Amino acid sequence: MTAHTKGEASQPKRDIVVIGASSGGVTALMELVRSLPHDFPAPILVVQHMAPYVDSILPQLMSRVSALPAKHPQDGEQVQPGTIYVARPDHHLLIEDDKVLVKRGPKENRFRPSVDALFRSAAYEYGPRVIGVVLTGYLDDGTSGLWCIQRLGGVTVVQDPHDAHSPAMPTNALEYVKADYIVPLAELAALLVKLTLEPAPAEPAVTKEDLDRMEIELSIAKNNNAFEMGIIDKGKLTAFTCPECHGALTQLVEGKLIRFRCHTGHAYTISALLSEVTESVEAILYQSMRGLEESKMLLQHLGEHFEEEGQQAIANTFFAKAEETGRQSRIVHSSIFKHESLSGDIAPRRPNRRTK
Numbered sequence: 001m002t003a004h005t006k007g008e009a010s011q012p013k014r015d016i017v018v019i020g021a022s023s024g025g026v027t028a029l030m031e032l033v034r035s036l037p038h039d040f041p042a043p044i045l046v047v048q049h050m051a052p053y054v055d056s057i058l059p060q061l062m063s064r065v066s067a068l069p070a071k072h073p074q075d076g077e078q079v080q081p082g083t084i085y086v087a088r089p090d091h092h093l094l095i096e097d098d099k100v101l102v103k104r105g106p107k108e109n110r111f112r113p114s115v116d117a118l119f120r121s122a123a124y125e126y127g128p129r130v131i132g133v134v135l136t137g138y139l140d141d142g143t144s145g146l147w148c149i150q151r152l153g154g155v156t157v158v159q160d161p162h163d164a165h166s167p168a169m170p171t172n173a174l175e176y177v178k179a180d181y182i183v184p185l186a187e188l189a190a191l192l193v194k195l196t197l198e199p200a201p202a203e204p205a206v207t208k209e210d211l212d213r214m215e216i217e218l219s220i221a222k223n224n225n226a227f228e229m230g231i232i233d234k235g236k237l238t239a240f241t242c243p244e245c246h247g248a249l250t251q252l253v254e255g256k257l258i259r260f261r262c263h264t265g266h267a268y269t270i271s272a273l274l275s276e277v278t279e280s281v282e283a284i285l286y287q288s289m290r291g292l293e294e295s296k297m298l299l300q301h302l303g304e305h306f307e308e309e310g311q312q313a314i315a316n317t318f319f320a321k322a323e324e325t326g327r328q329s330r331i332v333h334s335s336i337f338k339h340e341s342l343s344g345d346i347a348p349r350r351p352n353r354r355t356k
Helices: 025-034 058-065 115-129 143-151 168-176 185-196 208-221 270-308 312-338
Strands: 016-021 044-048 084-086 092-096 099-103 130-134 155-159 181-183 236-241 248-254 257-262 267-269
Touching: 016 025, 016 115, 016 143, 025 044, 025 058, 025 185, 044 092, 044 115, 058 084, 092 115, 092 208, 115 130, 115 143, 115 208, 130 143, 130 168, 130 185, 143 155, 143 168, 143 248, 143 257, 155 168, 155 185, 181 185, 236 257, 257 270, 267 270, 270 312
Parallel strands: 016 044, 016 130, 044 084, 130 155, 155 181
Antiparallel strands: 092 099, 236 248, 248 257, 257 267
16 A cells, blocks of 8 residues: 555545444444455554453454454554554554554543544545544544545545434534435445445645644644644634643634644544533532531531530531531532533434435
C-alpha cells in the first residue's frame, strides 16, 4: 500500500476500511468478520469501546472465526491488506503514512480508544479511499469522524438502527450524516466487498479551515499539546469547562454537528458533554448527602452526650439541629432520584432508510 497524497492523478480503489462500535459491538463484529472472504483486499481498522483496564482478547476471538488475521498492532506497524487491526484498551488507534499509530492522546467523548479519532485520521490521510462504518453502540462517538470521512470524499455506511443491539450510535450518525448506505448487519460483509472493488472518486474541494482543524485534532490524538497547537483559535471559546480537567471549552462546528474541545485536548459532542455533566452533578449531590448525614450523626452524638451529662436543654438543641439536618439530607436524597440523566438524545429521531 502507498498513501495517496493530495494532488496525485491516479484513482486507487476504496482500500481503507474503518469500523466503530460500542455496546453490542463484539457480537456484531464477530458476525461481520465471519462473513469476510480470505482475499479481502483492504486493511480493516476497528475501534470497539472497552474498559481501559481489561485484557482484550478480541483479536484472538476474531481470528478463530474469520478467514482474516486479527491483531492488536504495535505503534508504527506497517498496514497490510486483508488484516484486521483492533484498537488496544486505553489507546487511540490511528492511521498515517500506511502505518498504524497506537497513542494515548486525550479522551474523546470520554473514550480512549475513540471512534472519531480513528475515522478522522483515516479521512485526513486517505480521503476518498476510506470506507467508514458505524455499528451498534450508545451515545454518538463516530458521528464527527463519519462526517469527516464524507467531507473528504469517503463512503459512509451505518448499521440500520432497527437492526442494532444499541441503536443510539447509528441513529446519532444518521442525524448529522447523510449516509451512503444504511444496511442490516447481515448485508454488511457483501457491501464491503463490493465497495472495495470500486475506484475511489476524485477528491472533493475542502476548505483550508476544515483541513487545518482536522490536522490539529489528529495531532492532539497523537498526544501533541492541544494548547500549543492552537485548538482554542479554531472555534468559539465558551463559558463551559471540561468535566475531565476543568479546562476552557472551545465550540467547534462540523456541518450541523456542534462539538467541544478543551485547551488540554479532551473532546465532547453535545451528548457526551451533557452525559458527563449530569453524572458530575449526581456525584456532587451524593457528596452533599454524605456530608449532611455525617453532620446529623455528629449532632445526634453530641446531643446524646449532653443528655447523659444531665444538660437536657443543650442536648435538645443538638437533637433539633440533627433533625433539621436529616430533613435536608432527605431533600437531597430525593433530588438524586429525580435527577434526570441527560444527553443529546432527548428528542426522538426517525432515521430514513437510504441506499445507493
